[in-house]
Amino acid sequence: MRLKLWGVRGSIPVPGVTTIRYGGNTSCVQVLPEDGTILVIDAGTGIRKLGKRLMQSACGRGQGDVHLLISHTHWDHIQGLPFFAPLYREGNRVTVYARGREDTHLDVVLKSATKDPYFPVPFDAVQAETAYRELREGESFYIGACKVSCARLNHPWIALGYRVEEAGRAFTYISDTAPFSDVLLEHDFISSPPTPGDRPSPENVAKLRQMERALVDLCRGCSLLVFDTMFTDEEYRQRPHWGHSSPAHALAIARKAGVGRLVLFHHAPNRTDDQVDQILAETRGGAPDMEIIAATEMAELEV
Numbered sequence: 001m002r003l004k005l006w007g008v009r010g011s012i013p014v015p016g017v018t019t020i021r022y023g024g025n026t027s028c029v030q031v032l033p034e035d036g037t038i039l040v041i042d043a044g045t046g047i048r049k050l051g052k053r054l055m056q057s058a059c060g061r062g063q064g065d066v067h068l069l070i071s072h073t074h075w076d077h078i079q080g081l082p083f084f085a086p087l088y089r090e091g092n093r094v095t096v097y098a099r100g101r102e103d104t105h106l107d108v109v110l111k112s113a114t115k116d117p118y119f120p121v122p123f124d125a126v127q128a129e130t131a132y133r134e135l136r137e138g139e140s141f142y143i144g145a146c147k148v149s150c151a152r153l154n155h156p157w158i159a160l161g162y163r164v165e166e167a168g169r170a171f172t173y174i175s176d177t178a179p180f181s182d183v184l185l186e187h188d189f190i191s192s193p194p195t196p197g198d199r200p201s202p203e204n205v206a207k208l209r210q211m212e213r214a215l216v217d218l219c220r221g222c223s224l225l226v227f228d229t230m231f232t233d234e235e236y237r238q239r240p241h242w243g244h245s246s247p248a249h250a251l252a253i254a255r256k257a258g259v260g261r262l263v264l265f266h267h268a269p270n271r272t273d274d275q276v277d278q279i280l281a282e283t284r285g286g287a288p289d290m291e292i293i294a295a296t297e298m299a300e301l302e303v
């Protein structure tokens with residue numbers, strides 16, 4: 001199984017001369033399993049180019065069967081979807097998976113993003129057959145020969161991390177999450193960081209520990225871990241309530257799960273290529289036993 005990275009950025013696309021090497025498109029990772037299943041994780045702006053590539057094969061003939069796992073529906077993880085060409089070819093089938101919500105349904109959320117006055121083409125006008133599957137954390141299911149499992153992440157309004165396993169090889173995709181120590185992020189808008197010295201309530205500490213245990217179990221035995229490392233440690237200290245991690249947090253999870261290869265992912269929009277180089281060098285310097293890669297648009301990784 002291989003991965004191809006079509007978008008590695010967080011928050012908003014940032015094309016330009018300072019992001020040209022690592023890339024400016026938002027989150028989108030294609031999984032290339034040996035059995036040929038079309039499997040994609042997240043639909044940030046990177047999915048536009050992936051869609052064009054897919055149209056050169058079965059999707060172009062209206063015979064594509066695309067499976068799209070969404071970590072959560074924040075803009076940077078879905079904003080490429082209206083530009084995903086396989087949706088506009090009759091005969092294709094696109095199945096979207098994401099965590100179910102109590103208050104609404106996944107198709108309603110996605111359709112609302114392209115409603116007038118935001119976009120000229122309503123989602124109901126796409127020609128492909130669409131299907132939606134709402135998930136719960138802890139669930140496992142098969143897509144072709146791939147076993148997919150998911151766990152909850154510590155992010156405002158909740159995100160899911162995914163593990164994909166085929167023929168004994170597995171990787172995990174964790175975007176977006178805060179570490180499991182300082183703030184429990186659920187369904188409330190938290191406008192400011194906790195007062196220094198304040199700890200979460202015992203009930204919330206228990207929830208965070210349980211969430212971390214489930215995430216470490218999800219990652220265990222993987223040969224590759226793709227992880228949200230949008231923040232530096234200093235940025236995290238200022239914004240622990242934003243729902244993102246630093247490379248140190250990612251390394252801690254990788255070590256707990258016994259994973260030896262880590263991909264730094266979801267680069268901050270204001271991070272220049274040179275700054276990513278520097279973060280990569282510092283992270284590698286502190287973890288000589290690990291293979292650490294900074295996610296680069298269009299890169300392919302062997303799982």
Ligand SMILES: [Zn+2]
Nearest residue numbers: 010011076176
């Ligand atoms: Zn994000």
Ligand SMILES: [Zn+2]
Nearest residue numbers: 072074155176
């Ligand atoms: Zn998010």
